[in-house]
Amino acid sequence: MDEGRPIFQQIAERVENDILSGALVEEGQVPSTNEFAMFYRINPATAGKGVNLLVEQGILYKRRGIGMFVATGARERITARRRELFVLEYVAPMLAEAASLGIEPDQLGQLITDQLTAGRLSEKETR
Amino acid sequence: MNSQNPVIQVDGLSRTYRDVPALTDVTFSLQPGIICGLLGRNGAGKTTLMRMLTGQEFPSAGSTRVFGENPVENSRVLQKMCFVSEGQRYPDGYQARHVLAGAPWFFADWDAAFADDLVEKFRLPLRRDVRKLSRGQQSALGVILGLASRAPVTIFDEPYLGLDAVARHTFYDTLLADYAERPRTILLSTHLIDEVSNLLEHVLVLDEGRLLLDQSAESLRGSASAVAGRAGDVDSFAEGRQVLHRDTLGGLATVTISGRLSAADHRAAAAAGLEIAPVSFQQLIVDLTTPSSPRTAAASVVYE
Incomplete structure (x- = not known):
């Protein structure tokens, strides 16, 4: 706990x-x-x-x-509420940290895209 | 919420030994069927309070009611209570099996089969002089008595001295399982706050003979937060809030703030570059009962 x-x-x-x-x-x-x-x-x-x-x-x-x-319908309800929380709990803190590190919004977008691509590649490798 | 009559009612209770006050004006009541922790430092008055609840000590002022009656020399009340005290003494030559065999005379709800079960679980030697048992085995005997008494009010005073971690968890698990099936009032004094905090529904905290806290465990958990960051930012965040404690390191500061923080508070703190960490149950009690520090003075203002 x-x-x-x-x-x-x-x-x-x-x-x-x-x-x-x-x-x-x-x-x-x-x-x-x-x-x-x-x-x-x-x-x-x-x-x-x-x-x-x-x-x-x-x-x-x-x-x-x-x-x-x-x-x-429990699953759908939980997902909907968690998506709302996702912005507050994950996106907002990430933006705050990005701002303190001087990462510009478009750079942040690129970082997310890169991360997704890298994730897909390593997924393919492990298959 | 709970409209039942309290099982324990203590009013203005004080006890003075010669000129030394052990308890001062303690007032609280407990609803039946809850597990309550009695917490506080050594000498805070926990044992004195427990002894008065079980009629072994007379109040200097105030009153104690258990099941609505004075417990002193009151067999109607006392047979529904079990007090497991630290360092219980037994006559010479007394073995654990003698203690268990005599238990039904004292406890109306004694369950001998359950006691046998527990003897196995705790590996208690039955045919050895109680005085020759190890500290942990003596504690196990106390725990077995307390659990198998199934007393409507069961009081454990530091029941696990000398018990190893395995035996302590056996105690917690058995207590929880049996309590779930047969809810009853359990009052447990302990120093191992982290180990038992999740078992508790209510908490009483004594400090220097006075009742410092009387509230639900859930309301206490998360009722303080540590906020860290640049001193200026921390202080402006803390302004207008109840600060229990403040530490500084160079230009940095950490403050312990009493009261729950809202989602908006969290957002404001994040925007100001502040970090928020929870204060553990045990840490909160330690903070509240640490003497000669500003936090004690602040805390008693909040909780009185």
């Missing part, structure tokens, strides 16, 4: 990551609150708070007496 951030948010993010990666599928069952608590060694109330956060956002839903399931 990352210090300094509420654990319930981190639990919610990990469940979201598992949904994005396909480890948890839509309409599939997710572990119980107590199982999350034991696995991550956290207080069950905290784990419950993380799960409830996802229920409020419509990512998970409860089937009474059975357990918690991933909602249909």
